[in-house]
Amino acid sequence: MTALAVPGVATAPIVPPRPRRRAVRVASWAVAAVVLVAFWGLDLEWDKLVDLPSDLVHYGTLMFSDPDWSMLPEALLQTWRSVSMAWLGALLGVVLSTLLGIPAAEGVGPLWLRLPLRWVFAVIRAVPEVVIAIIILTVTGLTPFTGALALAIGGIGTHAKWTYETVEAAPTGAGEAVRASGGSLLETVRWGLWPVVSPELASLALYRFEINVRTSAILGLIGVGGIGDMLTSYTQYREWATVGVLIIVVIVVTMTIDAVSGAVRRRIMEGAKVRGVDRST
Amino acid sequence: MTTVAEAAERPAQAIPPRPRTWPRTARIVAVLAVLTAATATPALGGVEIDLGAIADNWTNGADRIGQMLVPDLSVLPRTWQPLLETLQMAVVGAAISAVLAVPLSLWAARPTNPNAPVRAAVRFVLNVIRAVPDLVYATVLVAMVGVGTLPGVITLVLFDIGIVVKLVSEAIDSADSSYMEAGRAAGGTQTQINRLTALPQTWPALASQVLYSLELNVRISAILGLVGAGGIGRLIDEMRGFYRYDALSTIILEILIVVILIELASNVLRKRLR
Amino acid sequence: MSDLSTRPEAGGTTPSASGPWPIELDEVTVRYPNGVTALKGVSLRIEAGEMVAIVGLSGSGKSTMIRTINGLVPPTSGRVAVGPHAVSELRGRALREARGDIGMIFQGFNLADRASVFHNALVGRFSHMPTWRTMLGLASDVDRDMVMRSLDSVGMLEKVWHRAGALSGGQKQRVAIARALSQEPAVMLADEPVASLDPPTAHSVMADLASINASRGLTVLVNLHLMDLARQYTTRMIGLRAGEVVYDGPAASATDADFEAIYGRPVQSRDRLGE
DSSP: OOOOOOTTTSOOOOOOOOOOOHHHHHHHHHHHHHHHHHHHHSOOOHHHHHHHHHHHHHHHHHHHTSOOGGGHHHHHHHHHHHHHHHHHHHHHHHHHHHHHHTTTSTTTSOHHHHHHHHHHHHHHHHSOHHHHHHHHHHHHOSSHHHHHHHHHHHHHHHHHHHHHHHHHHSOSHHHHHHHHTTOOHHHIIIIIIHHHHHHHHHHHHHHHHHHHHHHHHHHHTTTSOSHHHHHHHHHHTTOHHHHHHHHHHHHHHHHHHHHHHHHHHHHHHHHHHHTTOOOOO | OHHHHHHHHSOGGGSOOOOOOHHHHHHHHHHHHHHHHHHTOGGGTOOOOOHHHHHHHHHHHHHHHHHHTSOOGGGHHHHHHHHHHHHHHHHHHHHHHHHHHHHHHHHHSTTTOOOHHHHHHHHHHHHHHHHSOHHHHHHHHHHHHOSSHHHHHHHHHHHHHHHHHHHHHHHHHHSOOTHHHHHHHTTOOHHHHIIIIIHHHHHHHHHHHHHHHHHHHHHHHHHHGGGTSSSTHHHHHHHHHTTOHHHHHHHHHHHHHHHHHHHHHHHHHHHHHO | OOOTTSOOOOOTTOOSBTBOOOEEEEEEEEEOTTSOEEEEEEEEEEOTTOEEEEEOOTTSSHHHHHHHHTTSSOOSEEEEEETTBOGGGOOHHHHHHHHHTEEEEOTTOOOOTTSBHHHHHHGGGGGGSOHHHHHHTOOOHHHHHHHHHHHHHTTOGGGTTSBGGGSOHHHHHHHHHHHHHHTOOSEEEESSTTTTSOHHHHHHHHHHHHHIIIIIOOEEEEEESOHHHHHHHOSEEEEEETTEEEEEEESTTOOHHHHHHHHTSOOOGGGOOOO
């Protein structure tokens, strides 16, 4: 048993020196240096920064103290157009991503197919949706249809990646059973894989819609229509009372869609658990 | 063998009735179909699907892609300065948001903030911040404070706080927090407990999410310039204006390489954080 | 112990707080929001400097009782007093100060795994540190010295800069004891302190607690479900069953029949730790 010395009676204990971990220190100095250099090199216009708080209050008052509610119907119509873009973009994007993503999964498609597919996804991921829209608008013009197509094609980059990752993470038992009873590749995918991965893919599809709602507002900024288009125009006219209404509409609609879609996604995943195909454990 | 044969001869009523799932399936399909139809009807404010335009003009798009497939590297020297600015904006944005995210994450998580009304208020404000798309912030801020990197950096900070605080506070919520009880039993205030024990516990999650936000920042600040908020997006806008698609693809390639490099570096850092 | 309510200010060389305190529970009932009644009108007096085991099966209310004593669980009715503190009536700052005088160790150690041993033990100084000092991460020399002495007294000083998560179970519980000792408590509570440890380590941790009781004269209250540990290390035993005191007497002379009455079933081999 260790003797428990009564404090005060014993002399002060000899404390071991605090170890200095050199790697950690070097890393922290390096991070600090990078941040400092970035701050220093960036022309942040400090005089503007000083005025920033009063600017924010000034424009905040202009926008939200007396919003121009007569613009609400037009704002809602444009929001609906953005949501339509997001929905159609998600639908088309998810269908394309599923068709391309499942063959790109290990264990489904052959290597000569998988690798090029994954490269295509990686390249699309690197291109911002705005740039994709800039290309597409040479075909379909400055229309909401262009926005939907840009969302669909831009979405393939990440969504097809999520699809093949989901498929690869799926348990292999059901697929093996179908193969063991002589199923073809297509039959294996339909009866062995699809029942297992479909709840998660459905959940991801809804999530894609949530992301698209935000991105569609961004695409509006280059002129394909919808709430983003309207917001750019009224910001340029500096009609702040209208801009205030538009921002409120964007926030309320986005949060509502997030909440509804999130609830449906939870329902889907819980349903998957009840039916005994939960993969989260 | 005989049992199988017998089973086959058993009268049909022995089979349990198939559960009626089709009404539910039909309802779901109907809802999806109606939604899709509504969003695709211009008369209702939806999108006009114009397949004819694709049939007529697809060569335009193919030409652009064709041009992009042959990048014009001569534009490279002009990209260094805006690219550096983009990187600086990304780093500064991530650094400021990291500092702000520390108290906000602790206030937004249940173990580190037992005060339910305050927690709900913090979470609500963060949800509002997250609901506004990044480029919308940039557009409005540029109109407010003028063209430059300042609106861009503020946009990145707001965007980063939204995701970092959400992910870190969720990590705190799901992590073991039994050490809280010891701090309380020793007579500590919540602030003391958070500072001395919750902070070191949360540090890896925080660092990892900040690195992630740095990656996203580079991608986002690539387009911030389109609305005048600084960075390489300014050059993208210019090249687009001159129809220099071959130069555009050079810039995109450059961003791709930078993003991949940052991803690799942050993967290495993340592994060391464990 | 002339005047228990005035304590000398904690200083580097001041010995353990203010000497031991008695603990008093008067008709304490605890009902949780989910309707479970964990304690039913428990009245007890534990004298200053006693070493007491609270024995009972899981769900008997012993964990609730120990948490009621330092105010982590507020009683639904009844009164709890520890020395000069009327714990059941305190709120906010006064309650935190009372807790500062009551050390506690836990079955699961409750250490912050990624923080250093030093910072974990420094938690014990919370009630003596101004919050701004904690915010800056600066411990005063007095606090630092107190933590080092506590760690030294449980033989963990050499690990002071290690991460708590890198220690073995027995070492973690020693750090937890040092954390409680850093408080300079007048009373030490222990909630199943050895249930997560292997038998030899369990014995040495129990011996540490007995030694704290003997050398510092602290009142020690320890929850146990193992009969042999209660007999060997404590002087008085309180048996709890379904939230009521069913036994209160000397620990060493408690018979197997007494334990059967506490457990409400015959004694089994798992009720003993063995060597």
